[in-house]
Amino acid sequence: MPVACHLSCGVLALLACASAPDLSALPFVPAAPLTTERAGGTATLLPDGRVILSGGTSAAGHLSSVAIYDPSGGVWTSAQNMAAARVDHTATLLQDGRVLVAGGYNAGGVVAGAEVYDPLKGTWASVGALNLSRRAHTATLLSDGCVLVAGGYNGGSCHSSAELFVPSSGTWIAAGALLSPRRYHTATQLLNGQVLVAGGDNGTSALASAEIYDASRGVWTNTGNMAAARKDHASVRLKDGRVLVAGGAAGSTCWASSETFDAADGSWSMSGAMAATRRFHVATLLPDGRVLVTGGFSGTAHLASAELFGAGAWTPAGVMGDPKRAHAVAVLGDGHVMVMGGFDGSARLSSAERYGCAVRLDYADGTAGCVLRTFYSGEDRYGDLPAPVRPGFQFKGWRTGPGGTGERVGSESVITDEADHVLYAEWAAVLPPRMVLYLR
Numbered sequence: 302m303p304v305a306c307h308l309s310c311g312v313l314a315l316l317a318c319a320s321a322p323d324l325s326a327l328p329f330v331p332a333a334p335l336t337t338e339r340a341g342g343t344a345t346l347l348p349d350g351r352v353i354l355s356g357g358t359s360a361a362g363h364l365s366s367v368a369i370y371d372p373s374g375g376v377w378t379s380a381q382n383m384a385a386a387r388v389d390h391t392a393t394l395l396q397d398g399r400v401l402v403a404g405g406y407n408a409g410g411v412v413a414g415a416e417v418y419d420p421l422k423g424t425w426a427s428v429g430a431l432n433l434s435r436r437a438h439t440a441t442l443l444s445d446g447c448v449l450v451a452g453g454y455n456g457g458s459c460h461s462s463a464e465l466f467v468p469s470s471g472t473w474i475a476a477g478a479l480l481s482p483r484r485y486h487t488a489t490q491l492l493n494g495q496v497l498v499a500g501g502d503n504g505t506s507a508l509a510s511a512e513i514y515d516a517s518r519g520v521w522t523n524t525g526n527m528a529a530a531r532k533d534h535a536s537v538r539l540k541d542g543r544v545l546v547a548g549g550a551a552g553s554t555c556w557a558s559s560e561t562f563d564a565a566d567g568s569w570s571m572s573g574a575m576a577a578t579r580r581f582h583v584a585t586l587l588p589d590g591r592v593l594v595t596g597g598f599s600g601t602a603h604l605a606s607a608e609l610f611g612a613g614a615w616t617p618a619g620v621m622g623d624p625k626r627a628h629a630v631a632v633l634g635d636g637h638v639m640v641m642g643g644f645d646g647s648a649r650l651s652s653a654e655r656y657g658c659a660v661r662l663d664y665a666d667g668t669a670g671c672v673l674r675t676f677y678s679g680e681d682r683y684g685d686l687p688a689p690v691r692p693g694f695q696f697k698g699w700r701t702g703p704g705g706t707g708e709r710v711g712s713e714s715v716i717t718d719e720a721d722h723v724l725y726a727e728w729a730a731v732l733p734p735r736m737v738l739y740l741r
Contacts, residue, residue, distance in 0.1 A: 326679065329654040330656075331654050332375065332653040332655045338651040339642040340644035341627045342357030342388075343629060347398065352372075352631045353367060354368045354641055358388050363388055365382045365385060366382050367382060367418070367425075381423060384425060387404070389404075390402055391438060391450070401440070403435075404431055404438055414431075429471050434456075435450065435455065436455075436456070436484075441489075443494065449464075449514060450476075453484050460479075463478065478521065480512050480523055481508060489537065495513050497562060499527060507531055508531075509528070511562070528560055533581050543561045546561070547584055558575075576615065581627060582604070587677055591610060592611070594608045602624070603624035603626055605622070605624040609677060618677070624646065629641045629642055635675060636675025637656065658676045658718070679716065680715055681716050686710075697728060705727045
């Protein structure tokens, strides 16, 4: 009979674990290389768990090619090419599971065209063109399923305009105008459905200003300024609803500082500094609520280092196999972080690597183990562990080896094995009660 977990695997995958104050770095592990060298591609996690990597550049030029990574087999396959080569574009997962790619540029100039990938058919279809050609813009999925595209530039001037993609009709409609023209900014959806646009530059100088788009009214309004003007920064919405903005640059000065935006009062507060100054880096929200920042450019060198933000502090998160910027990042269904391609300062990269330590549970009764969760620090603790039930046996606890071997571990045990590994349930058979017959 299958084991019954007291907590389901799906719930366990989202549990936060206790962690020691000082986090130690986990290694980045090489993964299957891309089908071609690629920098500036966009990575999108599909509903079936695969990752689609679209566009970018190689040594041969701008790419229309597309590759798909299947984590179940750890392999890359080529997919149908896009109609147009593009880099500096956006890719957005729509609510129906298709992927919208919009704008960018190629050898022919800045692109207004947009196309949609259908993962069920494995094909691309052109949709209506943007009202303006754009690169270095942002694209944000709204709660109603439309996609807000804001700002960018056409190779000459910066845009203040914004537009909405309507998936049901495949058309674009105007969405008002930003209060400041901007490119290389960030756009982050808030918990209330509004969109925070922060920083960037106006073609002349970096911006500290931020503004909010209210989709229900189609209106842009100013909100509080950041402490520093920044472009080429990264932003991510934290699980508590605040928005973390990290790094970036103003002119030739790169920042290590970070700040958080609180939508409740429109205020910004400083959130500590990363160990390295960074621009062109990537910030990724992890399933446990922390943020992983990878790579970038310090102002003098390309970076292989990574850092974690959690509990209001920055800590080291290991070193990638290659220094890189213009790389793509996706969180896989099992919690591993996949880092793909990029540019190391002299060449585009075809390398890929994974980050995170996935721990599986083996119930030792023929039931396939589920993923407990994926950890991101060598000093994380296992956290809540289930107490399974098996008829005829008593559960004795979890061990690092099968059949009662290895070390016994509990919720407060520190994860000393930095590689993916398995915890094994230890069982003791329960003897049936003895029957005694009394003869008269």
